[in-house]
Amino acid sequence: MKIIIRTFFKLLRLLLGPVVLLKEKLTRPQGIVRPQAAQQSADVQCQSLALYQYKTCPFCMKVRQEMARLSLNIQRIDAQPPGADRDTLTREGGHAKVPCLRITDTAGKSQWLYESDQIIAYLRGRFAKTQVP
Secondary structure: OOOHHHHHOOOHHHHHHHHHHHHHHHHHOOOOOHHHHHHHHHHHOOOOOOEEEEOOOHHHHHHHHHHHHHHOOEEEEEOOOHHHOOOOOHHHOOOOOOOEEEEOOOOOOOEEEOHHHHHHEEEEEHHHHHHOO
């Protein structure tokens, strides 16, 4: 019975995944426009950030939409398939849960921020103030 349930959900993800990704693409917000120097500064700051995500996770999509809205070039790491990225998320972050934002300071120490609302609040607090009307 367990294999039937797993197969059903795999099939469901296989069928709905492209629809979810299309919806995300069609509803992507227009990013804010910053002066070139401010955008370069934001891009440099984004180099210390990485978003661990699953492509079709609705909470990950919510964070990606906010990243687009704030015009942030944050590295995206697909942690869904088993492998090194998922192992890093579990080993260093403590959970195989997404979305997760890895924030690395200048000393190389990482902080792992889970929960889409907390990630969005962090990004807005750090980057929304540089918005130009």
